[in-house]
Amino acid sequence: MGRALLHRNYRLFFFGQGVSLIGTWLTRVATSWLVYRLTDSPLMLGLVGFAGQIPTFVLAPFGGVLVDRWDRHRMLVVTQVLAMVQSALLAFFSLTHTITVAHVLVLSVFQGFINAFDTPARQAFVVEMVEERADLPNAIALNSSMVNAARLLGPSVAGVLIAAVGEGMCFLIDAVSYLAVIASLLMMRLTPAATTSAHSRILAELRDGFRYAASFAPIRAILLLLALVSLTGVPYTVLMPVFAARVVGGGPHSLGLLMGASGVGAVAGALLLASRRSVLGLGRTVVIAGGLFGAGLIAFSFSRWLPLSMVMMVLVGGGMMVQMAASNTLLQTLVDENKRGRVMSFYTMAFFGMVPFGSLAAGWLGARFGAPMTVRLGGVVTLGGVAVFLHKLPALRRAVRPIYVRLGILPEIAAGLRETTNKQG
Incomplete structure (x- = not known):
């Protein structure tokens, strides 16, 4: 389950990023609670979510x-240095009691700008840290475990810290936590990677990458499903303060429990993926997980009791x-190396970049029709997208089979092809 940790560079990154991500979740929860405390507005929660993620949608392809x-x-x-500066500024304004929603909006846009470059770079960099390609799926699954272990711990700690000392301390801890991942990056021993010469213009390379992703049905289908789920399902997180305060009648501690419960499920799922030894069958896994996500959202929207809501989370x-992680693994396996950065930027655009539109819509719908109805609608649309993907799955499997044979993922088929070629020769 932990074989990717045998690679020194990946091991450094895993533990350094693990510390930093706890701080990141402190900031996410503290930001949402701060905005809700200052405005008491679901619409403003959606607007801040939109402002923080729209730069990723626009700039990630570049x-x-x-x-x-x-x-x-x-x-x-x-x-990572720029992200540390962003968290430090949030801490400064909050601890000096000068912070306003305008500060949060501007700094959220700044973080979105950073993420537009950081996320595709981080996704593509995994291949350089893990020398054995066979360990790549395990590394991606462990990344997801790390992200969601932080997601489990961070919100719970944030709920306690917000209630005890306020949001500013969460921002300050996050700023300090970036030192861990920066140190881990500087300690790595890397073979210089081949880079592409800038002979063509950026827009020409972007068009080339887009044509590559759009013309290959499996990559296109994975990205479209991710985009739909991110637009309609993932924005439930924007409305979590409303569920904590109004639906289940709690406060920041309840918010931390709900987000922490979501993290428990995410860690369990990540560990399940990490135990897999092959990418075979991941298409079916995408369908099952997407269906579970949509059905869980619908069930959660009907709950008014905190313990039941936590189970649904x-x-x-x-x-x-x-x-998300199974889709990531499939994309990393299927993509050509010289297109990896661009395809992973489309992944960033689909998974993270669509969230701001969903956040804005969720904030508006939540203010107009209520948070439960908004989340319920998102779950229904998510299930519809999963049903379409399931219908196309047999054709997608046939399309990826030649790639799996070439990579040796289907060795028995590859051996059969070699034997036939030798007989013909």
Whole structure:
């Protein structure tokens, strides 16, 4: 289950990023609670979510071109330093009691700009940290375990810290936690990776990457399902303060429990994926996890009792994480190396970049029709998208079979083809 940790560079990144991500979740929960405390507005929660993620949607494709051109390791060091500065500014304004929603909006846009370059670089960099390609699925699953273990611990700690000392301390801890991942990056021993010469223009390379992703049905289908789920399902997180305060009648501690329960399911799902030894069958896993996510959202929207809501959040967190990580693994396996940065930027655009539109819509719908109805609708649409993907799955399997044979993932078929060729020769 932990074989990718045998690679020194990946091991450094895993533990450094693990510390930093706990701080990241402190900031996410503290930001949402701060905005809700200052405005008491579901619409403003959606607006802040939109402002923080719309730069990722707009700029991630350009970031993907640069990831294919530049040194990914160096790019990650720069983005992590900038993210530390962003959290430090949030801490300063909050601890000096001068923070306003305008500050949060501007700094959220800044973080979205950073993420547009950081996320595709981080996704593409996994291949450089794990020398054995066979260990790549395990590394991606462990990444998801790390993200969601932080998601489990971070919100719970954030709920306690917000109630005890306020949001500013969460922001300060997050800023300090970035030192761990920056140190881990600087300690790595890397073979210089081949980079693409900038002979063509950025827009030409972007069009080339888009044509590549759009023309291959499996990559296109995975990205479209991710985009739909991110637009309609994932924005449930924006409305969590409303569920904690109004639906189940709690406060920041209840918010931490709900987010933590989602993290429990996500960690369990990530560990299940990490135990897999092959990418075979991941298409079916995407369908099952997506269905579980949509059904969990619908069930959660009907609950008015905190313990039951937490159980539903376990299902929601597990389904969302497994669908995302399985899709990531499939994309990383199928993509050509010289297109990796661009395809992973489309993954970033689909999974993270669509969330701001969903957040804005969820905030508006939540204010107009209520948070439960909004989340219920998102679950129904998610199930519809999963049904379409399931219908196309047999054709998608036939399309990826030649790639699996070439990579040796289907060795018995590859051996059969070699034997036939030798007889013909």
